[in-house]
Amino acid sequence: MHVVVVTKSTPDTAAKVTVDASGKPTWTEAMVINPWDEYAVTEAVLLKEVHKGQATILTVGTEEHSEALKQGLAIGLDQAARVWDDALVGADSLLYAKAVAAAIQKVGNADLVIFGKEFADLGSDVHVYQVARKLGYAVLGSVSKILEIDFAGKTIKVERMLEQGKQIVTSKLPAVIAVLKDINEPKYPSFIGIRKAAKAEIPVWSLADLGLDAGTRQTQVSAYTNPPKIEGEVEIIEGASAAEKAAKLADKLIEAKVI
Amino acid sequence: MDFLLTEEHLMAQKMVRDFAQKEVYPTIKEWDRKQQMNPDVLPRMGELGILGINIPMMYGGQGFDYITLALACEELERVDTTLRVVMSVHMGLNSMALLQWGTEEQKQRFLVPQAKGEKYAAFGLTEPNAGSDVAAMTSTARREGDVYILNGEKMWISLATKADNFLVFAKTDTHANPAHAGITAFVVTKDMKGFTCGDIHGKLGVRAGSTGWFAMENVEVPVENRLGEEGEGFYIAMSCLDNGRYTVGAGAVGLIRACLEDSIKYCHERSTFGKEIGKHQLVQQKIAYMQQWYDAGRLLILKTGWMKNMGMRNTRETSMAKWYATDMSVKAALEAIQIHGAYGFSDEYDVERYLRNGKGAVIYEGTSEIHQLMQAGYALGYRVDRPIRCELPAYDPEVWQREAVVS
Numbered sequence: 011m012h013v014v015v016v017t018k019s020t021p022d023t024a025a026k027v028t029v030d031a032s033g034k035p036t037w038t039e040a041m042v043i044n045p046w047d048e049y050a051v052t053e054a055v056l057l058k059e060v061h062k063g064q065a066t067i068l069t070v071g072t073e074e075h076s077e078a079l080k081q082g083l084a085i086g087l088d089q090a091a092r093v094w095d096d097a098l099v100g101a102d103s104l105l106y107a108k109a110v111a112a113a114i115q116k117v118g119n120a121d122l123v124i125f126g127k128e129f130a131d132l133g134s135d136v137h138v139y140q141v142a143r144k145l146g147y148a149v150l151g152s153v154s155k156i157l158e159i160d161f162a163g164k165t166i167k168v169e170r171m172l173e174q175g176k177q178i179v180t181s182k183l184p185a186v187i188a189v190l191k192d193i194n195e196p197k198y199p200s201f202i203g204i205r206k207a208a209k210a211e212i213p214v215w216s217l218a219d220l221g222l223d224a225g226t227r228q229t230q231v232s233a234y235t236n237p238p239k240i241e242g243e244v245e246i247i248e249g250a251s252a253a254e255k256a257a258k259l260a261d262k263l264i265e266a267k268v269i
Numbered sequence: 270m271d272f273l274l275t276e277e278h279l280m281a282q283k284m285v286r287d288f289a290q291k292e293v294y295p296t297i298k299e300w301d302r303k304q305q306m307n308p309d310v311l312p313r314m315g316e317l318g319i320l321g322i323n324i325p326m327m328y329g330g331q332g333f334d335y336i337t338l339a340l341a342c343e344e345l346e347r348v349d350t351t352l353r354v355v356m357s358v359h360m361g362l363n364s365m366a367l368l369q370w371g372t373e374e375q376k377q378r379f380l381v382p383q384a385k386g387e388k389y390a391a392f393g394l395t396e397p398n399a400g401s402d403v404a405a406m407t408s409t410a411r412r413e414g415d416v417y418i419l420n421g422e423k424m425w426i427s428l429a430t431k432a433d434n435f436l437v438f439a440k441t442d443t444h445a446n447p448a449h450a451g452i453t454a455f456v457v458t459k460d461m462k463g464f465t466c467g468d469i470h471g472k473l474g475v476r477a478g479s480t481g482w483f484a485m486e487n488v489e490v491p492v493e494n495r496l497g498e499e500g501e502g503f504y505i506a507m508s509c510l511d512n513g514r515y516t517v518g519a520g521a522v523g524l525i526r527a528c529l530e531d532s533i534k535y536c537h538e539r540s541t542f543g544k545e546i547g548k549h550q551l552v553q554q555k556i557a558y559m560q561q562w563y564d565a566g567r568l569l570i571l572k573t574g575w576m577k578n579m580g581m582r583n584t585r586e587t588s589m590a591k592w593y594a595t596d597m598s599v600k601a602a603l604e605a606i607q608i609h610g611a612y613g614f615s616d617e618y619d620v621e622r623y624l625r626n627g628k629g630a631v632i633y634e635g636t637s638e639i640h641q642l643m644q645a646g647y648a649l650g651y652r653v654d655r656p657i658r659c660e661l662p663a664y665d666p667e668v669w670q671r672e673a674v675v676s
Contacts, residue, residue, distance in 0.1 A: 080276070080280065081280075084280055084284075198284050198287060198288060198317055199280060199284050200317075200318060201281060201284075201318045201322065201331035201332070201333060202331065204277055204280040204281050204284065205277055205332070205333075205670070207276075207280065208275065208276040208277040208280060
């Protein structure tokens with residue numbers, strides 16, 4: 011059994027993100043592992059413990075993304091690798107997905123690829139589907155539980171939490187899954203894991219190492235801007251009774267064309 | 270000279286921070302109001318390995334260094350003092366004493382389960398009528414064949430009702446001259462006949478922890494539970510304080526940080542006279558002082574940790590770090606409340622808890638006054654540290670990370 015987790019570092023969700031004078035996003039606080047990936051890492055560790063297999067964690071990104079890899083190793087994954095190449099600066103999701111897929115192929119023999127639901131910084135999960143497509147694997151998003159997994163028989167049965175309700179799906183392995191918070195309680199790093207992670211030398215692969223050419227990008231980010239400031243006013247509705255206050259409120263809302 | 274923390278230090282610190290913030294902080298006010306300890310705290314600290322953080326792996330610990338212990342204490346007290354108190358008694362005052370003074374058999378019997386978090390440990394030195402004046406203790410230990418019969422009462426004992434193993438000090442010779450030469454150390458376990466304990470309520474602070482008393486009425490303690498030699502207890506107790514005070518000082522640094530971080534946040538949120546309060550110079554002065562206290566306290570503590578790692582005697586440095594950091598943590602809490610204004614005076618915000626918690630630490634493990642006497646004593650040449658029979662072992666990563674041999 012070989013499970014691969016794909017991760018990246020993101021600004022802490024508590025961080026304040028702003029666009030600086032040079033037009034680049036900047037934030038307070040250090041980078042952390044993408045919060046959704048904590049569930050992906052934990053699920054890989056749990057599978058590894060039960061099925062006595064191997065688990066790898068990968069990222070495509072600059073040195074700061076090593077934090078997420080180290081966190082994965084500290085929680086209990088076996089090996090890590092990072093892909094980076096200057097040609098990847100400003101990569102769009104498709105180029106990103108190509109690099110991830112190639113790295114997964116280089117690691118080899120993946121039975122299951124686990125992503126967190128989305129990247130918390132970009133608010134996007136398109137890369138999950140693109141990676142699956144590039145690999146030619148089945149893809150299962152919004153996975154809230156792995157019900158059965160048979161690495162020898164190459165099948166997986168999962169519960170997906172959809173807006174309409176739960177869906178039970180069976181698929182062939184290898185597969186790509188994206189997991190939700192319901193799937194587990196994220197593990198903390200162990201002290202022994204921390205020591206291993208601190209000592210780990212993580213290989214860095216270039217696009218050439220992966221046999222890839224950056225090619226022409228389909229999309230490019232032209233500018234970032236801060237969201238417009240929301241200015242609001244608070245008005246306390248006075249009245250003798252709740253009914254009177256409600257009636258006044260309704261009038262105001264109609265007047266403001268809210269209802 | 271190298272001020273850089275290693276990646277191991279930083280990752281371990283983050284792990285302890287995440288635990289404290291995610292699992293303890295959300296309900297801390299409730300437990301503080303109830304004057305009870307969250308029952309999940311000790312088992313979780315055990316499971317995560319925090320209770321054995323700086324004990325060698327061969328004794329069931331995690332094999333990290335003494336600096337990591339300080340970083341953990343800072344993170345724990347950043348959230349609540351009661352978490353750090355656990356490390357002070359379980360680790361600083363008890364487990365580290367076993368590492369320093371215990372026989373191999375005692376280490377296997379007591380230290381291993383403590384470092385694994387299977388047993389919780391506490392320390393019994395103070396009595397209802399003997400605090401700073403240790404030699405005035407009245408607890409006695411009378412030898413009868415293969416056992417000692419212990420009698421007496423200990424008070425202000427952290428984890429009194431939670432701990433399994435207690436490092437207890439009692440007089441084997443009540444006529445010794447000087448009096449402290451009659452004190453001997455023992456490991457007493459809560460299951461021993463004649464041992465009773467209880468919690469004390471109505472304390473100003475550390476309300477989400479367990480502080481209490483225990484009494485020994487003709488408790489039979491086997492000779493093999495004696496730590497060190499007869500009459501060596503006072504020196505053992507003092508060496509324990511070198512480690513306990515280290516954790517208290519490191520925690521106080523975390524408390525100063527709590528005051529600083531909360532105040533900075535409030536400075537940006539609250540506006541008066543048309544601008545956020547951080548723009549007012551008198552508020553800025555308070556922030557600047559808090560930052561100074563934090564930086565200086567942290568340097569003192571980390572230097573002490575480095576000395577422990579190197580195996581250097583650090584009684585004076587530990588005393589200085591503990592005195593400074595705890596005194597400044599009380600000042601920082603007062604300033605933090607002042608910055609928060611009337612809100613700081615209510616338990617809607619955390620800063621009033623910081624003050625109540627901080628005040629304890631300028632009393633226990635050497636009052637600030639005792640530390641002043643010590644510092645003056647060293648400076649004037651009245652006080653000199655003499656070598657002790659068993660020094661705290663220097664940190665050696667190879668030894669600390671050697672796994673236990675399973676026979």
